[in-house]
Amino acid sequence: SPSPLFEPLRVGAWTLPHRVVMAPLTRNRAFGQVPTAAMATYYAQRAHPQHGASLIISEATPISPEAHGYADTPGLHSPQQIQAWRAVTDAVHRAGGRIVVQLWHVGRISHTSLQPQGQAPVAPSALRAQAKTFVFVEQDGQRRGAFVDTSEPRALRLDELPSIVDAYRQAALHALEAGFDGVEVHGANGYLLDQFLRNGANHRTDAYGGPIENRARLLGEVMAAVTEAIGGDRVGLRLSPVTPSNDAHDDDPQPLFEHVVRQLAPLGLAYLHIVEGQTGGARDHQQGPRPFDYAALRQAYRAAGGQGAWMVNNGYTRELAEQALAGGADLVAFGRPFIANPDLTRRLREGAPLNTPDRATFYGGDERGYTDYPAL
Template sequence: MSETSPSLFDPFRLGAMTLPNRVVMAPLTRNRAGEGFVPSPLAAKYYGLRAEAGLLITEASQISQQGQGYQDTPGIYTDAQVEGWKKVTDAVHAKGGHIVIQLWHVGRVSHVSLQPNGGAPVAPSAIVANTKTYVNNGFAETSQPRALELSEIPGIVADYRRAAANAIKAGFDGVEIHGANGYLIDQFLKDGSNTRTDQYGGSIENRARFLLEVVDAITAEIGAGRTGLRLSPVSPANGVSDSNPQALFNHVVEELEKRHLLYIHVVEGATGGPRDVAPDFSFEELRKRFSGPWMVNNGYDLDLAQRAVGEGKADLVAFGKPFISNPDLVERLRRGAPLNEVDRDTLYGGGAKGYVDYPTLADAAA
């Protein structure tokens, strides 16, 4: 890196936003939504405390009741949910921050207790997810899904579009489509979870069709300049796999290049786990196919993040769990200060403890 190389702490132009730095808060499920799956009143404080990040990406938020897979996660499909999120965006914007909401449909990673009328979760194919979900204050095996009928798919695409419109009503600067981690879009993409024989299965082009229909619907509603997307090409999260991920995601990114999205956000390796689960996969091959802003995630520390930005391998770096326990993570990284440890007992569910009470450097100095 040269003296003129960009730094993690340099401003960055992202769509209509000028971010004060290139540190992004990754989406982090916290299971604290209230009645009606409305964001907790504490959510405004939680996100507001982290507004110094260049960009905040909210916890994944379901686009419909059918799209929910875990207890007490927030939605973005009712008026009450929109009003709840408005308090969050107001708090972040009051501090000069920028925030987008992650739009989520979990597909098969759900439980009948969360589904409309206790029905089966939906998926591209009726293959059970090899994973667990969080319901009734504990972890449980996911329920047997049913394969979506061809006639149902346009309705789900429309749900994404309405959710994006609601996000703008709620004051968000944009949305991030959750196309990663073994949820519905990822289930369509990967042949380990998609064995359909119609126009949404079989070839790479067919398996990418649902994702691209969702992208096109959302960008038609709110504009490509307010639409980001998260992908996890090789992550085995929630039991997904693909026989040829390089060819699949090369095609996906080539298609996304035509659509001029706000950014692509890539989970490198196994979500929340090893970065080297697929040593033959080339993330550089994806990067060179997309001329827009490129965000990376998974296992980044200060040194790795600085190198990624300085060497042009990424424009933005998303940090996950460090942001939970360090609301002032940007300042801590800038100073090389020690980080607070995460209290794992308070990650999912609960109230203020482990949510809005982690100390900042300013607290320690007071």
């Protein structure tokens, strides 16, 4: 019988040919923080309307010089970067696909060596994350990569928060200039917006800390600015309610994230993208006093009038994806399977075997493990 996984769907401004989306995947191959020709090849390989992703979500892309937290990730804040992304989006469109850029500010998950003038990274509060980042250091004339502890951040002043909101607005405009079909705001995985949301990282006592309504305020302002700039029908948001990635923690995620999605319902977003469990890990990972109820999260959004597509992610197979669609999800994002299978959708449809992703070549390096995975 035909599977709903391969049926088209209108999502915001786009008509998607099926429900298989490519999740955002950091690959650390943008040397000098500028997108490369290899990146255009990689994304175009995954853009075939029937064999590849119905929608490609780019790797996380820093919105400003301060937003960087890992070596060799591609920015979207200089004219050179915008122009280089244009070659990527043109290649995807020529191949018949659609691509949105994931807008990223890492907040405290950074290192002074990656920051302008070696300054401290910014965060809701001056609390260092128990997390590592990856930097390059010169050693005996050689460029060597190393995992290092994240640096102690400084707390953003109240009067600096409008400039953070403005950086997201600017980045959304840059995205359209670079030829993207829209943007996904990265609200997940313990980065800046998630740091404001969760009380493990946000100890502020002003209007942006304390009660849930305050902790959700910055994200709400960012989403309002971005949707006002480019239209809600070209904007998605990724959340990861219980992931412990990057030292993310909240005492009670259920009411927090239900408030977040209710607040966003009037913005007319194209989609909400929910990482279930631990990003890249256990789907049943829990945080807080009771198991997280994802169906209740969706119901909270729908009850508030939210009509965006509901996208789910984390460890999906064809069988699990079909169960999710039967249970009310609209789209399923696949991450690691798309690293190794440029024609993942075709393989899922035909029940063909999948290539196995090679962890050793996920981050950094050359075309090996990047553009050389075979299609059928």
